Amino acid sequence: MKRRDFVQLAGLGAAGAMMIPSALMGKSISAEALLEPGMDIATKKMMSDVALNTAKSLGATYADARIGRYLNQYVFTREDKVQNVVNTESFGIGIRVIANGTWGFASTNDVSPDGIKKATNQAIAIAKANSKIQTEPVELAPVKGHGEVSWKTPIKKDFKDVPVSEKVDLLLKANAAAMENGASYVTTALFLVNEQKYFASTDGSYIDQDVHRIWPYMNVTAIGDGKFKSRQGLSAPMGMGYEYMDGLDSEKIPGPQGTGLNLYRNSYDIVEDAIASAVQAKEMLTAKSVDPGKYDLVLEPNHLGLTIHESVGHPLELDRVLGYEANYAGTSFATLDKWKSGDFNYGSKLVNLVADKTQVGSLGAVGYDDEGVECKKWDLVRDGILVNYQAIRDQVHMIDQNESHGCCYSQSWNDVQFQRMPNVSLESGKEKYSVDDMVSDVEKGIYIAGRGSYSIDQQRYNFQFGGTAFFEIKDGKITNQLNDVAYQSNTQEFWNSCSKICDKDDYRLMGSFFDGKGQPSQVSAVSHGSSTTRFDGVNVINTGRTI
Incomplete structure (x- = not known):
């Protein structure tokens, strides 16, 4: 440097x-x-x-x-x-x-x-x-x-x-x-x-x-009794102008009853979120530490987007599947034989995952990629079955296709363009179903909002994810905040545990401004959309306890 x-x-x-x-x-x-x-x-x-x-x-x-x-x-x-x-x-x-x-x-x-x-x-x-x-x-x-x-x-x-x-x-x-x-x-x-x-x-x-x-970022920390807790803002990076901060298209989506959360789509109220962040960071200082075990997880879009990114977006990049990324970031469990079989069960029948470079408001939205290919939308997983990858002009013949998916990108003029992740999103449920409906159907669970630390293996299979804010669900109601929560699973097991997805009224985007890949390393911006989604019987660990 x-x-x-x-x-x-x-x-x-x-x-x-x-x-x-x-x-x-x-x-x-x-x-x-x-x-x-x-x-x-x-x-x-x-x-x-x-x-x-x-x-x-x-x-x-x-x-x-x-x-x-x-x-x-x-x-x-x-x-x-x-x-x-x-x-x-x-x-x-x-x-x-x-x-x-x-x-x-x-x-x-x-x-x-x-x-x-x-x-x-x-x-x-x-x-x-x-x-x-x-x-x-x-x-x-x-x-x-x-x-x-x-x-x-x-x-x-x-x-x-x-x-x-x-x-x-x-x-x-x-x-x-x-x-x-x-x-x-x-x-x-x-x-x-x-x-x-x-x-x-x-x-x-x-x-x-x-x-x-645009990406507004915030981190709020509260200190008390020799401890500190932090709560990040619940904004999402967006492919929008400064109107995202103005509230010209204000559309606030309240979190489940009992959380005190306000979630945002099309605009972001940073002052309101700052107040909520401070209040909840203080509450975290005395919140209960989670008891390890199996829980039904209710994951809001700002959180689920990161899990989609790591367990779907990266493993379905064709260059990674082919081993071109092995030296830097690993390979993929979603190998070509699984796709060729035509029946590889990536998730439950509710799971429909799509790639889309045209999605309005998303970070990855452009009209044409960096090879001059007009951008489009295509299926990656349909009814739980792996059906396609992400591929560009010099790759698609390797999967017996003759049309680029339009997902070639370079971070700048002085870097060569190569295959990058498009927006990868989970389709909403088709039946009318709200977040409060989902919570009311859970006996023992945890509602998780926002992004946190994570780890995932080099084949994008075994993983662990944290979050920003955690709320215990008992007998269909939010009870209190929790601390020290992370869930562990593998990609196939996790997506097969998907049991319910809220409808399009709850759909929101999460994004990554600086997603890294390649040697020399480049970054790109990409969004992931979903509605709040439930996953049953997922293993939760306590990150605050040592053995």
């Missing part, structure tokens, strides 16, 4: 510094500079054609170019202080080619004809060098050129138009509300992202996209 990058990261604040990959930082700019328009589309097309024409003249059978301008604003506060405000910009072009049947990639921040020609030459040279050890030529699924098209996240308020002072005031107001209601410490942050991406390929596509994401 360069000293400049280290100093910049070190100034972000404790919470933020650990969350932001240095590759996404770019150069520091002013908040006003975020509003500058950048390179116009006509110039992007001209620069892209320089790359494509150069590549073809040097013998490439395929080439694509991605011009990217990545704008980020991060705001960090703690109690009554602003820790840091960071504005960054990263701009450049990445060029990918196939020559001698082999991939090559190079990038540059010199987005001029000379700079692009030099990078394209390097990409071709890399491909030809790689071809000497390539055993089989790259086989691309066909993609029809789209011509000149555009796509934009359907935002109502661009974060770049909102003064930094307004964002700071909102975070400090939330901090004050938490402190006034019993918090000892509180940190809040805003992560705001705008990706301006232009893709061109020798297939005849020129695609301009404007992608927006």
Whole structure:
């Protein structure tokens, strides 16, 4: 890491510094500079054609170019202080080619004809060098050129138009509300992202996209009697504009009776959640420690999303199934023979898991992926049976398919695109069924809200998950908060224990802003949707007890 990058990261604040990959930082700019328009589309097309024409003249059978301008604003506060405000910009072009049947990639921040020609030459040279050890030529699924098209996240308020002072005031107001209601410490942050991406390929596509994401983060800690307890905010990162913080489309979903929780969809009331976080963190100080044993679990979407991510999203990435990720993150239990059998029981008949890059409001929503493939929705698990994977243009022939799923992505212009997880979600139940209905049907159970620590093996099979807030269910009613809760299972056993799913009125998204994969490692943003779901007879352990 360069000293400049280290100093910049070190100034972000404790919470933020650990969350932001240095590759996404770019150069520091002013908040006003975020509003500058950048390179116009006509110039992007001209620069892209320089790359494509150069590549073809040097013998490439395929080439694509991605011009990217990545704008980020991060705001960090703690109690009554602003820790840091960071504005960054990263701009450049990445060029990918196939020559001698082999991939090559190079990038540059010199987005001029000379700079692009030099990078394209390097990409071709890399491909030809790689071809000497390539055993089989790259086989691309066909993609029809789209011509000149555009796509934009359907935002109502661009974060770049909102003064930094307004964002700071909102975070400090939330901090004050938490402190006034019993918090000892509180940190809040805003992560705001705008990706301006232009893709061109020798297939005849020129695609301009404007992608927006937002993530409000909060952690509240209460101290008493020599102990401390923390409660994270129940926000979800979203593919939305700043209207997520404004409440322009306010839609609050109350948690089950007895929890005092308010859950959020389409907007987030950070001040209200700060108060609830402080109150519940104080209650945790004296809450009962869970008795280990078998429980029926009622899992709300902000919690279940992480379990979906780890036990469904990752193991059904085809490159992981094929062993390409083994050195970095492991393989997958969901091997090709299970899919080919046509009857592998991933979960109960209620379980329908879908991949969807078009879902409005999700972090992974774009019109086209980074290979120029129009995004879509497809089944992964239908009626409990494994039916498909996630695959891109050079992979789908391996599973006897001829159309990419449209889930190829790169974290920036200077990284090569590769297969990434799309939004993976659990479909809601079809019958009218509320969270209170679900709780009333449970004799001995635990309601879990929010994300917590977890662990899962390298085949994404055996796992353990915690959470943010835990509530005991006895004879159909929420009784009190619990501490030290984690549940253990394996992927197949867990999803086969799914016994009931609430209807679409309870459906919400959870997300990951910085999902890591690959070598060199890259991050991507992805959402997971579900309604509150029940899993019967799951093993719960007490994380506070030692043997």
